[in-house]
Amino acid sequence: MRSLLYLCTALSVIALAAWAYRENHLTQQAMNERRSLEREIAALDEAISIQRAEWAYLNRPDRLRDLVDVNFAELKLVPLTGAHFGEIGQIVYPLPVPRAVITDAVDMYGAGTAVPVALGFGEEPPL
Amino acid sequence: MIRTPLRPLARILAARATGENPDHIEQENRRLRQEAARDRARNRAEGRLVVLALVFMSAFVILGARMGLLAATTPVELARGVSENISSARADIVDRHGRVLATNLATHALYAETRRMVDPARAARELARIFPDIDGERMEARFTDPNRRFIWIRTSLSPEQVQAVHDIGEPGLLFGSREMRLYPNGRMAAHVLGGASFGQQGVRAAEVIGTAGAELFFEDRLRDPAQVDTPLKLSLDLTVQAAVTEVLEGGKQMLNARGATAVLMDVFTGEVISLVSLPDFDPNNRPLPPTEGEPADSPLFNRAVQGYYELGSVMKAFAVAQGLDEGTVTPESIIDTRGPLTFGRFRIRDFRNYGPQLSVKDVMVKSSNIGTARIMQPIGAERQQEFLRKFGFLDTMPLELAEAARARPLLPARWSDLSVMTISYGHGLSTSPLALAAGYATLVNGGYRVTPTLLKTETLQPGPQVISARTSAQKRLMLHQVVQEGTASFARIPGYPVGGKTGSADKPNPRGGGYKKDAVLATFASVFPAHEPRYVLIVTLDEPVDTTGPEPRRTAGWTAVPVSAEITRRVGPLLGLRPVSLDKANERLAQGH
Numbered sequence: 125m126r127s128l129l130y131l132c133t134a135l136s137v138i139a140l141a142a143w144a145y146r147e148n149h150l151t152q153q154a155m156n157e158r159r160s161l162e163r164e165i166a167a168l169d170e171a172i173s174i175q176r177a178e179w180a181y182l183n184r185p186d187r188l189r190d191l192v193d194v195n196f197a198e199l200k201l202v203p204l205t206g207a208h209f210g211e212i213g214q215i216v217y218p219l220p221v222p223r224a225v226i227t228d229a230v231d232m233y234g235a236g237t238a239v240p241v242a243l244g245f246g247e248e249p250p251l
Numbered sequence: 252m253i254r255t256p257l258r259p260l261a262r263i264l265a266a267r268a269t270g271e272n273p274d275h276i277e278q279e280n281r282r283l284r285q286e287a288a289r290d291r292a293r294n295r296a297e298g299r300l301v302v303l304a305l306v307f308m309s310a311f312v313i314l315g316a317r318m319g320l321l322a323a324t325t326p327v328e329l330a331r332g333v334s335e336n337i338s339s340a341r342a343d344i345v346d347r348h349g350r351v352l353a354t355n356l357a358t359h360a361l362y363a364e365t366r367r368m369v370d371p372a373r374a375a376r377e378l379a380r381i382f383p384d385i386d387g388e389r390m391e392a393r394f395t396d397p398n399r400r401f402i403w404i405r406t407s408l409s410p411e412q413v414q415a416v417h418d419i420g421e422p423g424l425l426f427g428s429r430e431m432r433l434y435p436n437g438r439m440a441a442h443v444l445g446g447a448s449f450g451q452q453g454v455r456a457a458e459v460i461g462t463a464g465a466e467l468f469f470e471d472r473l474r475d476p477a478q479v480d481t482p483l484k485l486s487l488d489l490t491v492q493a494a495v496t497e498v499l500e501g502g503k504q505m506l507n508a509r510g511a512t513a514v515l516m517d518v519f520t521g522e523v524i525s526l527v528s529l530p531d532f533d534p535n536n537r538p539l540p541p542t543e544g545e546p547a548d549s550p551l552f553n554r555a556v557q558g559y560y561e562l563g564s565v566m567k568a569f570a571v572a573q574g575l576d577e578g579t580v581t582p583e584s585i586i587d588t589r590g591p592l593t594f595g596r597f598r599i600r601d602f603r604n605y606g607p608q609l610s611v612k613d614v615m616v617k618s619s620n621i622g623t624a625r626i627m628q629p630i631g632a633e634r635q636q637e638f639l640r641k642f643g644f645l646d647t648m649p650l651e652l653a654e655a656a657r658a659r660p661l662l663p664a665r666w667s668d669l670s671v672m673t674i675s676y677g678h679g680l681s682t683s684p685l686a687l688a689a690g691y692a693t694l695v696n697g698g699y700r701v702t703p704t705l706l707k708t709e710t711l712q713p714g715p716q717v718i719s720a721r722t723s724a725q726k727r728l729m730l731h732q733v734v735q736e737g738t739a740s741f742a743r744i745p746g747y748p749v750g751g752k753t754g755s756a757d758k759p760n761p762r763g764g765g766y767k768k769d770a771v772l773a774t775f776a777s778v779f780p781a782h783e784p785r786y787v788l789i790v791t792l793d794e795p796v797d798t799t800g801p802e803p804r805r806t807a808g809w810t811a812v813p814v815s816a817e818i819t820r821r822v823g824p825l826l827g828l829r830p831v832s833l834d835k836a837n838e839r840l841a842q843g844h
Contacts, residue, residue: 173355173356173357174357176351176354177351177355177356177435180350180351180354180435180436181433181435184435184436185489185492185493186439203821204821204825205820205821205824206745206824206829207830208824209824209830
């Protein structure tokens with residue numbers, strides 16, 4: 125009985141040691157992965173900040189103004205003035221689209237039960 | 252310890268006398284001794300076992316606790332740019348819509364370790380070729396100096412320069428990582444941002460510290476590790492700032508002004524939407540402070556915040572407001588404006604003779620010095636000081652810039668009755684354009700004291716009420732009348748009704764004594780939309796001259812007003828203001844009255 129107990133204990137110690145060895149390796153692996161991820165995050169952060177800076181630099185008001193001047197012939201952009209504001213009344217109310225009128229209807233027999241078919245012209249288009 | 256003998260004589264003799272075997276006594280004593288020894292050994296072993304168990308237990312407890320802690324902590328990202336205890340991290344600065352005004356850029360510093368150098372002469376030659384301002388021979392002398400092991404060559408390099416230095420192939424030339432402060436918009440808002448430079452330097456990192464403006468004022472906030480990832484949001488609007496700068500720059504050139512400044516402020520929150528001072532500079536390459544000449548002529552000088560000037564007639568608005576608020580006059584009261592008004596040896600004149608009498612409204616509209624002096628005369632020095640203090644004109648106007656605290660208004664040494672009259676039309680008391688903007692905001696927003704700020708404000712916290720809502724409404728109407736009927740006729744902009752007051756102050760002689768001839772500081776303080784003001788705009792031009800007419804014109808009506816009007820025309824739509832017809836504005840003004 126006692127020897128069986130010893131055997132069990134020894135076996136469990138071996139099993140635990142193997143488990144701990146494996147865990148140790150997994151931990152080290154995870155830490156390595158973390159380090160490389162941190163490096164990657166730092167590199168990406170740096171890249172983002174550089175791109176943000178470059179975006180801001182490319183969108184600086186001086187440059188945009190020069191671009192507007194250079195491309196005036198094509199784009200005809202002018203500074204925003206009060207005249208560019210519109211009234212809601214100036215927008216044309218959407219005209220109702222005429223409903224499709226069914227002419228020369230053909231009866232379909234033998235196609236099972238009659239299913240209503242949406243024609244797609246019935247409703248006004250969304251604004 | 253007293254050892255008990257195995258054969259105690261007394262017991263042996265007693266045993267022999269009774270005929271017992273004395274060996275039994277010896278055996279008995281031997282047994283007792285063995286038992287005692289066994290007990291001692293067992294106790295010791297038990298003690299050791301307990302200690303061992305405790306050691307194991309504590310080891311397991313520590314391991315368990317550590318594992319628990321690791322499992323419970325939240326994962327943190329690797330802090331960027333922190334090494335050798337030098338943190339180069341610095342938060343970005345953005346405008347009110349989140350557009351970048353200042354950010355960091357990773358770059359490299361170049362240094363040399365002379366002991367690792369293979370060919371110092373060639374390295375020096377090549378460096379001189381890459382950087383034209385490096386003297387090759389001097390660099391070689393430094394490289395070969397046996398007392399030097401470590402030399403800083405450059406604080407920040409462009410990627411091309413890094414590649415060029417790499418291509419030299421010299422193992423003794425090394426790079427350290429740096430964060431460089433970058434202002435992508437160049438000169439835009441230079442006076443607000445200030446500038447930055449390197450503080451403590453290490454091989455791997457260098458501190459980036461603010462040297463002026465908001466960068467210096469918010470130094471602790473920008474470098475606070477807890478807030479480094481949240482950008483500092485200013486109240487400026489980059490688009491508006493660009494438009495104001497463009498118009499002001501054009502106006503300054505056209506009118507040949509020495510300098511110009513504009514402040515655009517929200518009348519309720521005191522947020523500075525735009526602050527321009529010309530001439531300006533590039534904060535990426537901040538010039539050194541001037542060693543000669545007037546510091547006020549340096550591009551570094553912030554005219555809007557540091558420039559305390561006698562601003563002239565724009566201050567009449569406050570004298571009239573005090574008269575109205577204290578009930579000594581109404582807008583229709585008739586004021587005697589016969590001139591000149593003599594006080595001792597001093598004579599007060601008007602720009603032109605406006606007749607024997609004017610109503611209070613017309614004193615504002617026509618800008619009569621005599622009229623304002625007469626309104627102020629019965630109020631007196633004490634009440635005038637108190638009134639101006641409530642608006643903040645007697646103290647430094649606070650703003651989140653390092654320079655703001657250093658400038659102070661110039662007050663008369665003795666606040667005499669003559670001072671009362673001159674200050675009523677803006678001479679004898681110096682005011683910064685920023686303080687004037689805050690004062691006008693207070694005048695028209697219903698009378699609540701406004702404190703200027705450069706930070707975007709989310710919630711409105713009205714200051715104490717300084718003048719009554721009725722006076723404020725009367726002032727709004729009067730300022731609009733100045734534009735419609737008076738000195739600021741160029742400010743009539745279709746769709747954007749403006750109220751305002753002009754001021755053309757003679758510049759004091761810098762060597763003391765009197766005023767310069769033909770040198771005027773032209774100011775236009777305006778609010779728009781006139782009927783329900785949202786923004787106040789101050790435009791000040793230093794010595795402008797309008798030469799389009801037959802004779803040079805220097806008054807604000809011909810210089811500052813057209814520039815200010817153009818700014819309003821440009822920024823009104825940018826600020827999201829819908830154009831309003833003049834009739835509607837007049838109707839609203841009449842209602843408020």
